[in-house]
Amino acid sequence: MKEVKCECGHVNPHGTVFCEACGKLTKEQEENKNLLDMRYEGSARRSQTYNKSVIDKVWNFFSSVKVGVWLIVITLSASAVGTILPQEMYIPNTMPASEYYADQYGWMGKLYYQLGFHNLYSSWWYLILIASIGISLVICSLDRVIPLYKALKRQRVTRHEGFLKRQRVFGESPSLNQDEIEDIKQKLVKKRYNVREENGNLLAEKGRFSRWGPYVNHVGLIIFLFGAMLRFIPGMYVDKVLWIREGETKVIPETNGEYYLKNEEFILDIYDKEKDNEAFDKALDRVGMVVKNYQSNVVLLQKEGDTIPGEKPELKKIKEYPIQVNKPLKFENFALYQVDYKLDELSKMSFKLTKKDSDQSLGDITINLIEPEKEFNLKNGYSVELKSYFPDFAFDENQEPTTKSRVPNNPAFVFNVISPENPEGEMSFVAIQQTIDPGEDNLYKMSFNGIETRNVSALTVRKDLTLWTIAFGGLIFMIGVIQGAYWNHRRIWIQQIGGTTWIAAHTNKNWHGIKREIGQLIDGTKLTEPMDQSINEEKE
Amino acid sequence: MVTLSSNLLYIAFILYLIATLFFGGAIKAKKSVGEKQSTNAWGKIAIILTVIGFISQVGYFITRWIAAGHAPVSNLFEFTTFFGMALVGAFIVIYFIYKTPLLGLFTLPVAILVIAYASMFPREISPLIPALQSDWLHIHVTTAALGEAILAISFAAGLIYLVKFVDQTKSSKRTLWLEIVFFGLVTTLGFVITASTFSALDYQAEFTWVDKAGKEVATEYTMPALVGPHKGELLTEGAFKPLIETPAIINAKKLNTVIWSFASGIVLYFLLRLILRKRIAASLQPLVKNINLDLVDEISYRSVLIGFPVFTLGALIFAMIWAQIAWTRFWGWDPKEVWALITWLFYAAFLHLRLSKGWHGEKSAWLAVIGFVIIMFNLVAVNLVIAGLHSYAG
Ligand code: HEM
Numbered sequence: 050m051k052e053v054k055c056e057c058g059h060v061n062p063h064g065t066v067f068c069e070a071c072g073k074l075t076k077e078q079e080e081n082k083n084l085l086d087m088r089y090e091g092s093a094r095r096s097q098t099y100n101k102s103v104i105d106k107v108w109n110f111f112s113s114v115k116v117g118v119w120l121i122v123i124t125l126s127a128s129a130v131g132t133i134l135p136q137e138m139y140i141p142n143t144m145p146a147s148e149y150y151a152d153q154y155g156w157m158g159k160l161y162y163q164l165g166f167h168n169l170y171s172s173w174w175y176l177i178l179i180a181s182i183g184i185s186l187v188i189c190s191l192d193r194v195i196p197l198y199k200a201l202k203r204q205r206v207t208r209h210e211g212f213l214k215r216q217r218v219f220g221e222s223p224s225l226n227q228d229e230i231e232d233i234k235q236k237l238v239k240k241r242y243n244v245r246e247e248n249g250n251l252l253a254e255k256g257r258f259s260r261w262g263p264y265v266n267h268v269g270l271i272i273f274l275f276g277a278m279l280r281f282i283p284g285m286y287v288d289k290v291l292w293i294r295e296g297e298t299k300v301i302p303e304t305n306g307e308y309y310l311k312n313e314e315f316i317l318d319i320y321d322k323e324k325d326n327e328a329f330d331k332a333l334d335r336v337g338m339v340v341k342n343y344q345s346n347v348v349l350l351q352k353e354g355d356t357i358p359g360e361k362p363e364l365k366k367i368k369e370y371p372i373q374v375n376k377p378l379k380f381e382n383f384a385l386y387q388v389d390y391k392l393d394e395l396s397k398m399s400f401k402l403t404k405k406d407s408d409q410s411l412g413d414i415t416i417n418l419i420e421p422e423k424e425f426n427l428k429n430g431y432s433v434e435l436k437s438y439f440p441d442f443a444f445d446e447n448q449e450p451t452t453k454s455r456v457p458n459n460p461a462f463v464f465n466v467i468s469p470e471n472p473e474g475e476m477s478f479v480a481i482q483q484t485i486d487p488g489e490d491n492l493y494k495m496s497f498n499g500i501e502t503r504n505v506s507a508l509t510v511r512k513d514l515t516l517w518t519i520a521f522g523g524l525i526f527m528i529g530v531i532q533g534a535y536w537n538h539r540r541i542w543i544q545q546i547g548g549t550t551w552i553a554a555h556t557n558k559n560w561h562g563i564k565r566e567i568g569q570l571i572d573g574t575k576l577t578e579p580m581d582q583s584i585n586e587e588k589e
Numbered sequence: 590m591v592t593l594s595s596n597l598l599y600i601a602f603i604l605y606l607i608a609t610l611f612f613g614g615a616i617k618a619k620k621s622v623g624e625k626q627s628t629n630a631w632g633k634i635a636i637i638l639t640v641i642g643f644i645s646q647v648g649y650f651i652t653r654w655i656a657a658g659h660a661p662v663s664n665l666f667e668f669t670t671f672f673g674m675a676l677v678g679a680f681i682v683i684y685f686i687y688k689t690p691l692l693g694l695f696t697l698p699v700a701i702l703v704i705a706y707a708s709m710f711p712r713e714i715s716p717l718i719p720a721l722q723s724d725w726l727h728i729h730v731t732t733a734a735l736g737e738a739i740l741a742i743s744f745a746a747g748l749i750y751l752v753k754f755v756d757q758t759k760s761s762k763r764t765l766w767l768e769i770v771f772f773g774l775v776t777t778l779g780f781v782i783t784a785s786t787f788s789a790l791d792y793q794a795e796f797t798w799v800d801k802a803g804k805e806v807a808t809e810y811t812m813p814a815l816v817g818p819h820k821g822e823l824l825t826e827g828a829f830k831p832l833i834e835t836p837a838i839i840n841a842k843k844l845n846t847v848i849w850s851f852a853s854g855i856v857l858y859f860l861l862r863l864i865l866r867k868r869i870a871a872s873l874q875p876l877v878k879n880i881n882l883d884l885v886d887e888i889s890y891r892s893v894l895i896g897f898p899v900f901t902l903g904a905l906i907f908a909m910i911w912a913q914i915a916w917t918r919f920w921g922w923d924p925k926e927v928w929a930l931i932t933w934l935f936y937a938a939f940l941h942l943r944l945s946k947g948w949h950g951e952k953s954a955w956l957a958v959i960g961f962v963i964i965m966f967n968l969v970a971v972n973l974v975i976a977g978l979h980s981y982a983g
Binding site for chain 1: 590591656657658686687711713714715716718719720722723801838883884887890891894895897898901902906909913914915917918919921922923924927928930931934935937938941942944945946971
């Protein structure tokens with residue numbers, strides 16, 4: 050690779066636009082331009098220099114900001130399309146997605162589903178877009194940051210005339226003497242500039258660190274994306290729902306049987322006009338009922354000692370906690386969130402055994418609908434056997450009784466009533482609101498005698514070990530953007546050239562700020578205010 | 590407290606209106622060219638009025654907070670009003686950096702429109718549902734609104750740039766698009782005027798209709814029903830009978846409001862054109878003739894630079910923290926979140942185009958306008974049309 054030696058003696062890497070040290074233009078075609086493109090200090094970037102191998106081509110592709118912007122624009126447009134209809138995870142699960150979209154939104158919904166937009170954000174092509182942005186971020190940052198760093202480090206105080214003349218802010222003034230230069234220097238230092246002097250020439254610089262802002266924020270983004278990818282590693286992420294009834298103790302999923310949870314009570318409060326802030330009255334009048342609180346009072350339990358499967362574990366109480374929305378219960382790396390509930394689920398049902406003809410009562414039985422006993426002994430030689438139990442009763446396609454789920458939504462029972470008259474027993478079938486008597490000649494009947502209910506709470510069990518990485522990425526990103534956006538890199542050159550004093554200035558952003566600063570700087574000195582040459586350029 | 594609060598908001602609104610007139614006066618009274626001249630008396634009065642108005646609106650915010658017991662950013666009225674307040678606040682800050690009265694002439698009307706639009710939503714103080722009972726939510730919403738407000742200043746500056754820059758002597762695509770932007774603003778005004786007129790007249794029309802599931806439900810229109818609901822039956826006597834009926838999947842009431850807004854927007858726009866006898870942008874052009882294009886370009890860019898980190902913090906990072914606590918996961922791809930991401934990606938693209946592709950001046954101004962359209966879309970359309978988790982009651 051050729052290196053280019055500048056007349057000031059500095060050896061520049063191949064591809065440099067102007068000398069890293071003195072600023073003299075090294076490319077002939079640049080000689081005609083009025084203003085210098087200062088973006089990367091004219092440094093030699095890999096992507097601008099090599100274009101031979103496949104690696105060069107890939108590198109150049111991803112290091113192009115044009116490509117980066119296209120990736121961003123395509124991603125944002127695709128994201129927008131994904132919001133036209135609800136995503137699959139937000140549709141009610143009453144119907145498979147393949148039917149739901151067509152059913153709800155007609156041909157448009159069907160097309161949306163067929164094109165895969167119903168699950169857009171986890172589709173392979175969406176992920177590829179995000180990944181490409183990530184790759185582009187890495188490559189384009191590497192392409193620029195190293196040459197930029199080197200160029201900024203090597204810059205000399207004394208710059209080439211051509212460099213100064215081609216700065217956007219530039220002016221010539223009568224020559225200054227040493228005292229006056231000293232005076233200006235003091236003023237610059239007061240304005241927190243880093244001032245270097247060389248043969249009566251000044252380079253004042255501040256905020257160089259802000260130039261690293263974009264690179265810092267890109268690193269933050271990469272860490273963030275990396276963190277998001279960690280979720281695919283087994284064990285990093287848990288997303289389970291635990292339905293737990295009042296009074297129930299259940300093992301918490303994904304804790305290896307280590308932790309148990311007991312639900313003492315589920316509470317649902319609504320706003321009450323009598324008790325709550327009266328400022329809410331009008332709103333409550335308009336919209337009706339508003340929920341104030343969802344809460345599960347739980348006890349967290351830990352297993353003690355080893356147990357063989359099937360044996361009831363010994364449980365130690367760790368803590369009591371009221372889980373509310375926005376107030377999850379945390380332990381180890383887990384968090385339990387209040388996410389759903391069901392009020393008044395049937396828990397017990399009681400029946401009275403009566404003699405059909407006389408309505409004489411022969412005793413009561415109460416059935417636990419979750420774990421029903423098989424047999425109930427009544428006095429005087431009577432007993433009831435529970436032959437079959439359908440917690441969620443329905444008839445299947447063959448008109449046979451069946452259960453839709455294990456949740457007691459609609460319990461039905463087949464009883465065998467044993468009596469002194471009938472020691473073999475007589476069968477009867479009982480379901481809510483329908484007593485289907487299998488035998489007309491039954492002597493006894495089971496009549497419905499009351500129910501007990503309890504609430505069920507749904508808790509999300511969450512473990513997410515990726516959060517720290519993601520939060521760290523976010524933090525770095527914020528530091529980077531703030532660094533790049535709220536500070537600017539300003540440089541002012543004051544140089545003695547042929548009996549005049551030249552002043553030139555550059556900032557990477559906020560020209561208004563640097564011009565104002567120069568205005569204050571030259572106030573009361575012989576220097577004349579430099580011109581903003583970009584305005585001239587526009588007019589020409 | 591509640592009455593005091595709404596009076597303070599009312600005072601702020603009036604002060605912003607008067608301040609706008611004074612900013613207009615400041616432009617007219619200006620003789621010399623250049624960016625450095627001291628602001629004249631009109632300009633001084635204008636900014637003082639704006640600041641007093643802002644303080645009054647802060648008073649509204651604080652008193653309402655006390656009355657409600659929670660930060661008043663929990664329904665559409667409160668959020669949108671807060672956005673208006675943030676817009677004025679951001680303007681005041683930028684004004685003291687750049688001292689351009691013209692910016693006030695363009696920003697304040699936008700803020701006024703935003704606040705007027707806000708007051709079309711139910712204004713009562715609402716109790717918080719459990720998910721909203723979190724300090725993080727309030728931190729998220731206020732910071733996000735502030736970020737959006739600062740970004741909106743870049744829209745105002747971009748608009749000034751375009752009004753001055755776009756050649757109005759012949760009609761072109763640019764003059765057309767610029768008029769469409771103004772038409773959008775006029776339509777918002779149209780909506781506000783129509784909605785408040787019918788509400789002042791206490792217009793009501795009750796319907797029963799048949800929804801998608803075949804159930805009969807009731808609804809109440811507050812504007813005459815140009816389009817009626819599916820199999821709707823008008824119950825109120827003497828109310829306007831719908832001209833057409835919509836299929837069940839369309840929310841007829843919202844569609845009706847949209848039609849009224851556009852109709853009034855069109856009428857207003859053509860009235861304006863009739864009076865002005867030229868494009869709106871063309872008639873604003875004399876106001877901006879003294880402004881330095883470079884300066885407004887820089888104001889526009891700097892507002893994006895200042896606003897972008899604030900927006901990122903509020904609309905993404907704080908939002909993620911809240912979502913993690915309230916919804917068990919920091920990101921759920923619900924439409925409001927996705928639109929925050931879209932806004933963020935858009936402004937990231939804006940910054941890259943500007944910094945690395947040299948999109949200054951006109952291109953940058955158009956981008957600032959598009960950015961504002963995206964923000965407004967997120968505020969209005971996503972809340973009202975594509976409702977997600979964030980859909981506030983209303
Ligand atoms: C969502 C993705 C991205 C975000 C949020 C982002 C953010 C930023 C920000 C805030 C800046 C500073 C801009 C300014 O100060 O005006 C910046 C600069 C920059 N970005 Fe990105 N960026 C992203 C993706 C990319 C990609 C994909 C590329 C590669 C093509 C890229 C290349 C650059 C370059 C070259 C700079 C200028 C660096 C300099 O001036 O030294 N960015 N980025």
